[in-house]
Amino acid sequence: MDKVQILKERIKEMKSRQLEKGDMILSSLHATQELFDNSIPLEAAKVISDELDVKVERIYELATFYSMYSTKPRGKHLIRLCESLPCHVIEGPKIAKKLKEVLNIDFGQTTKDGLFTLETTSCLGICGVGPVMMIDGDTYGNLTAEKTESIVQKYRGEKS
């Protein structure tokens, strides 16, 4: 089954659960990013638009409003480093420097091999274990420069 077909199936399943339309749109955007390497291509936005009977412009409005969604192509793995104050004051900048060095990109960029996109995020709600980053759906806390590098290498190997 291709990605578009899988997306249609997921939306169909949401409809069968009679979720609120707004929830279905956001869940569809989430599902799209899972299927399409962390971004929302026009092709997928049109599927959501057709299936949920919402203008494609509205889908794009939401996709650009929320920072967790992106209409621009991203890497296979999305790394988001928390940049809120509690994480920032405990070694956050050190982790940012390490991530840029290990990935050889700046924030807002994607590695040449298309494997990683590096972004920042606001507080993830687990400040007690800062500094914190999230890779795809997984959260990593108590980061040190060494730990950060080894986590990224793990994604380069096993999870790529």
Ligand code: FES
């Ligand atoms: S400030 Fe980073 S998780 Fe809250």
